[in-house]
Structure formats: structure tokens, C-alpha cells
Amino acid sequence: MKNTEAVKNEINRSEQHATRDAYGAALLALGKKRNDIVVLDADLSGSTKTASFAKAFPERFFNMGVSEQDLIGTAGGLSLTGKIPFASTFAIFETGRAWEQIRQTLCYSHLNVKLVATHSGITVAEDGASHQAIEDIALMRVLPNMTVIVPADSIETTKAIEAVTDFNGPVYVRLGRAKVPAVMPDAYKFEIGKAYTFHLGKDANIIATGIMVSPSLKAMEILKKQGIDAGVINVSTIKPLDTETILKAAKRSKLIVTVEEHSIIGGLGGAVCEFLSENHQIPVKRMGIRDTFGCSGSSDELMKLYGLTADDIVKTVKQGLE
């Protein structure tokens, strides 16, 4: 109950920020504290927000040009000399173009490299399908040794960047381009591998990640007014999955709905279904992009087109409970 009170305050916050902006600010702050942090980019430092670090610490910033494979390898090499490299570019190019470099070089040798990608999901918007990474969670999740984190807002991004700096091993952090509302409480303690339960619902539980946490909380409020007790859990670490929290939600309700700005194949929905199918039988509805490419349009238009608004979540929960 206490959590629900906190949520109310948070989702009424008027200011919105892009998670990539929080990343840029976090890098700059951490760069001042630690001189073992180095940053690499592939000609997108203005967009990924690593440019402010580059300006402050030019001797610790390496622009690799338009070459993602070399970006990953060079970051790997730097980590072998004890540096903590943050390598950034757009999500599709980082996880797609350089997937095998990430597998062979970073994951197989368990290198301490942080991949922080921006411009994930369909909210890249007008740039269209070629730039909309809707497979990146799946691509990273399948790799042994890889940790996958999808922050819900700027507050969580800041805390996640701090946490991954202290964590030893390859990490993928998925950030977005669009401005999103703050949803996490200020006092929230981010821990890799721990989900955050806003409210545990008796009827249904919505398991959301990234920017989909915000509309899920709105859906929860709408459902509450209609007499349906739906909970919301923010699974910001997709791997390792917080199976304890998910099992608890599944055992205490009649329906699980997963929501992600990603393909329904291989992402959060896939991870939750893989776990639940072996551990607890319960109906699961997966919300996300349904095995199709995106297209150009504004973020709002695209979220409507692909059925990812708060109203769509309400509809899915109600249909699932029927």
C-alpha cells in the first residue's frame, strides 16, 4: 500500500526526460569521480549524449567513427588494461551490427565492458524501421555472461549507470530517445537483478519494462476505478530475471500481462513465459510489437498503432480476465 501511495506522487510529476540525457549526465558525474572510466562512441556522441563526457575528458574519449565492430573490439581491449569502457551507439547498430563481436570478444572472455545503447524501440519514431531496435533485448539476452538492463525513466537510468560501473562483467543497458515521465520513487534503490513492485494485484499483474512502466501504471489506476485489482512490476533487469518476484505475482493473481516496447519474441515476454511455463501455470498475455517491422510516424502515433497505450493495456487485462 505504501508503494501505491508513492506511485501516485511520482506519476503526477510534470517534467519529462529522455533516459539518454540521464546517461550523459551520469557519465559526466562518474567521470569526475573515477579516472578508470573511458567512453567510446561510433559517430553519434551528440545523440547518445556521450559528447559532454568527450568535452570534459577528451583523453578518455575515443570516437571510433562509423564502425561498430571496431567499437566493440577496442572497448574490449581497453577493458583488458583495467579500464571501464562505456561503448555507445544506437541500439540496433550496437546489438545487431556488432552482435558477434559482443558474443566472441566480450561475453566469451567475460570482459568488463558496458554497452549503453540509445534510440531503442519504436519511439525512435520518424526515422523508421531501419533505426527502430525491437530485437535488441532478445539479441543480448541469449548471450551467456551478459546482463541486460532496461531502465524505466531517468531516475532509474542514473542509478543503473552507477550500479553497472561497480559491477564486473559485460552489461547491456537499453535507453531511449523520447522524453518519458519519471515513475520511480526518488528513494528507490536500484539493484541489478531485482524487480520493483509498485503494487501486487490480486486479479492481474502487469509486468513491464522500460518506458512501458509509465502507461502500465496509468492502466493500473484506470482498472482500479473499474474495480479490478491489477498490480504493476517494473522488471528493469531482464537478465538475470527476478524469478522470485515474478513467481510471487503469478501465484497471487489470475493473469500476467507483459508489456515492452520490443518484439514479443525473445524479450521480456519471452523471458517471463520461459520461466513460468516451467514453474507455474497461469495465463500470460504478451504485449509488444507482434513480429513485424515498425514504420515512420510520431512516437504517440506509433504507440497507438502498435497497441501500446494505457488503454490498450486496460483492454488486454480485461480480456485476459474474462
Added chain:
Amino acid sequence: MKTSNTKDIEFLKKQANSVRIEILKMLAEAGSGHTGGSLSAADIATALYFYKMRHNPKDPLWKERDRFVLSKGHAAPLLYTVLALSGYFDPSLLKTLRKIGSPLQGHPCSKMLPGIEISTGSLGQGLSIANGIALGLKMDKLDSRVYCLLGDGETQEGQVWEAAMSASHYNLDNMCAIIDNNGLQIDGHCCDVMTIEPIIEKWQAFGWNVIDIDGHNMQAIVNALDAAETIKDKPTMIVARTVKGKGVSIFEGKAKYHGLAPTSDELAKALEELGQKESA
């Protein structure tokens, strides 16, 4: 800088012969693995591990060591042999190549064996990693050098040229790459599969200092490694002209021995040849 004298060269030649013998024995025992490309680079790796590189088998992670990245990871038997003969691990382990439970994986795994800087095997990735190490060493103001061995067929990978660009862009004069230019890849001659010529001019155009040598002339290898150290503000590429399967007549110049291990008969013949050379 060390200076090489005739005595060093004779020692290194004998050592390279021993390396070849160990490679063939371990490959025959394993029954699979890459013979041709391990033998072609044997003289180069011998010069690196027994002449040029600063390294300490008793302290594999010694901060001031020179680093070696085997980008052509299929030459794992060669790397395992020079590491074992250097004292990184008991040479009896060489018999376990490619066997279940062995740290001597089919391609090098850094988490399983001391002395291996980074896991390799998927071609085209090593030079980028070596560049990253070179950058890190420069940041730490260490004068350690980075050596990266590439196959010639491997340079067909686009990432190699991304790395070629960044090494010269960042003036990595602590980087010395070597191409084991044996002219053959799995499907045949490089010039038939996908030509990489003109190899000298390509690397020069990418801003590298290029040294062209006979990769089986130990004095030439030693001289080139010494010369590379004197170059400032740019990386050095040693293009080592080699013969695939070098040292054993039945394997020399044959593409099929890229990924084939010697049979017991072939091993007997090979050891006889190498033994004769050793005593000659």
C-alpha cells in the same frame, strides 16, 4: 633494445623446430585441428616469445608485459606450444588439445589457460582488441608493446580495415601487427577466393609503416621486430611471406592442410624430416 647475434638466431631456429615438432605431435594426438597455419607462423611466434616480447610465465598478468593477440585463433596449437615451452603450464597438457575437459580448446579461451590475453577464433576481431590494449597501455604511460598476428585470408574481414583505420588515427606506435601471408585459405589460394593484393600498398594507404619480409628467415623476423620499435607515431605492419605447412614437405603449400591434422603415418614422416633438420 636487444641486439641479435648469430648465437641467438641459431637458438631461435632450433627452438622453432622444436615448436613445430610439438605442434605436430599434439595435432596428431587430437586427430583434428589446424596444421598449415600453425606451421607457417611458427618462426614468427618463436621470435616473439623467445626473443622479442617482455613477458613472465610466472606472472602471466604482469602489468608491464608485452601483449600478444592471436587474431588467427585457429593457430591455437602454435600459441599453446610457445606458451608451454615458455613455462606458462606443464607441456604434458599439450596432449589434451581439443579433448573434453581440457583448457586447450580448439580455439584459444582466455578464461581457461594462463598466458592467453583474449579468446579468439572468429576471424577479423583481434586487431581491434589489440588496438584497445595499445590505447590503454598508452593511457597508463606504460611502454609495453602489443603484437597481433593475423592470417592473410583473415584480412578479407571488414573489421580488420576498421581497425587499420583506428590504429593509425590514434597513432598507435606501440602496436606491431604481423600478417602470416601464406597465400592460402580454406577454399584455396587467397588470390582466387578473394584477392587481398596489393597488400603492402593497402596498409601503407591506411597509414601504417609496412615491413615486407621472408617470414621463415629468422634474422629477417628479428630485424623487423627490432625496427618496428623505432617507428614513432604510427603502427607497424610486418607482412611476413610464409609457406603454409612450412617445415614438412608433405604439408607445404597445400590448402587442404589448413584444417587437417596429421595421421600417424604423416606424423612419423614429419618428425623424421624435422629431426633430420634439427640434427643438421
